[in-house]
Amino acid sequence: MASKEQSSIASESVMQSDELYKYILETSVYPTEAEYLKELREATTSNHTTKTVVTCPIAGQLMGMLLKLGNANMVIEIGVSTGYSTLLTALTIPKDGEILAISPDQKSFEIGLPIIKKAGVDHKINFIDSEALPVLDQFAKDKLNMGSFDFAFVNEIDTNNYTNYYKRLVKLVKIGGLIYFSNTLCEGYVVKQEQDVPENKRLLRQQCHNFIKEMSQDPQVQICHLPIGNGFFLCRRVY
Template sequence: MVLKGVLEELEKLGKENDASEEQKDRKYLNITRDTGEFLAVLIKANAATQVLEIGTSNGYSTLWIAAALPTDGHITTVEISSSKVIQAKDNFKRASLSHKITVVQAGAADYLEQANYQFDLVFLDSDRSSYIQLADQIVSLVRPGGLLVCDNAVSHAGELEEFIDFVNSTGEFTIATVPVGKGEFVACKNA
């Protein structure tokens, strides 16, 4: 299967690149394989068809999500780095999943400012320090019954504490932190 080969290649590339690259913005900082599997289960269990991802990198997580979506499913993924957008689009094409993916080259704040559509699942894996400033917009984009998932909830718990507290304080979500990969904060919006 083509997808499996692309995913394995990106896992290897990510580990090698991140171990040797000094500059944070040049690292891929991809999710772990078990996080990809976890996202796939969440998508299928929630019958998600519309997903928003903030933080594409080279498209590793996007491929996991796109592959789990049904035939009519779609993911919009937002990435600010032009070089990573180019790499991601190439990876989507090689995995034969481009038809399910819209790539938006923009900063998260710029995209969220104009977004007016609710998603079945919103996946956050970008600049964690910006989440709290964008919290109102992020929460509003999750449809009732939908999921908000945030990577690095265990590995960078301190950086996410204020954002997680905000989501919990809305009273609109049932929340859990799941020790998969680097830790996943999962919030299900009340229907």
């Protein structure tokens, strides 16, 4: 019998082949995944009190490499879920690094918090139980915060505020810094005609279209759209 994780592979990736996705996980991702990350991922998939999902491990692997390549020290994360990407970041950045983790869903974060504490990296995480925009606006009031972050990760299912997040994050992230958006392909519905999209996905589909169109015309960032997980959109601040 397929495990819960294996049976959900199709919903975690826009790849047409579940077998190919599984192959990448088993040969390249899981063998290098830290034990604490594996424990948190399994705690998330086995928890029945929340509908939250774990960050795509393939995207997480890429994120870890980007953090290393960019020598990231100061990170903003919007949409923490159970903390898989937060833990990954905390394990990757230096001892004096800091993560500003913003989420209004503290209940989900508390699922992974015991594992984060066991990993000994909870001191790097400044968790703020709030919607993101008010926090970002407050940070932007202090000029010292402008350009002070190396990396930002936006991991929310509702893409309605992605443009608003971008307008703030591109000022808070340094020149050469990265902003990483998840869920930008709307489960593959971005290539479907509206009449072929379930009604509860049509607004999300349009929001993704609007966001990608706007970003592709913005000279302030260099972009790369990746067909992994549910879509990941990478922005590098140029000026």
